[in-house]
Amino acid sequence: MEKPELTHAIAVKVQIWRDGKLLIIKRAPDDDYYAGYWDVPGGSLHKGETIDDGLRRETREETGLEVSRIRPLTTWSHGEGDEFELGLSFLATADTDAVTLSDEHTEFAWADPASISDYDFPPNLEKEINWVIAKGWHRF
Secondary structure (H helix, E strand, O other): OOOOOOOOEEEEEEEEEEOOEEEEEEEOOOOOOOOOOEEOOEEEOOOOOOHHHHHHHHHHHHHOOOEEEEEEEEEEEEOOHHHOEEEEEEEEEEOOOOOOOOOOEEEEEEEOHHHHHHOOOOOOHHHHHHHHHHHOOOOO
């Protein structure tokens, strides 16, 4: 039997909490998706890459951080047809707060839960962050 062609991309996102603060990164103004918005680290998995490996790679590439205590959080989707992407969100922590940004981002902040509404996030991300805070899951 012939294997069907795969049609969906898989993306991973991670909320990195350290000392009660969330790492957020600002997308470059020329980004293809949500230019200039604040976000959390993540991106698309490479073919053959595990979810854990992809999450760690994207985090290293975008922030220079190594994450630990990774926990699944939510699933989401974006786009339609050939542009459809399945997303998986996670919680994690990092041993250091020393961030080295990639060229895809222009700023970073360790945001206090009370300041989350001061930042512009892509649709639904702010809701997800506030849900984590309300549940108390941001306290590592």
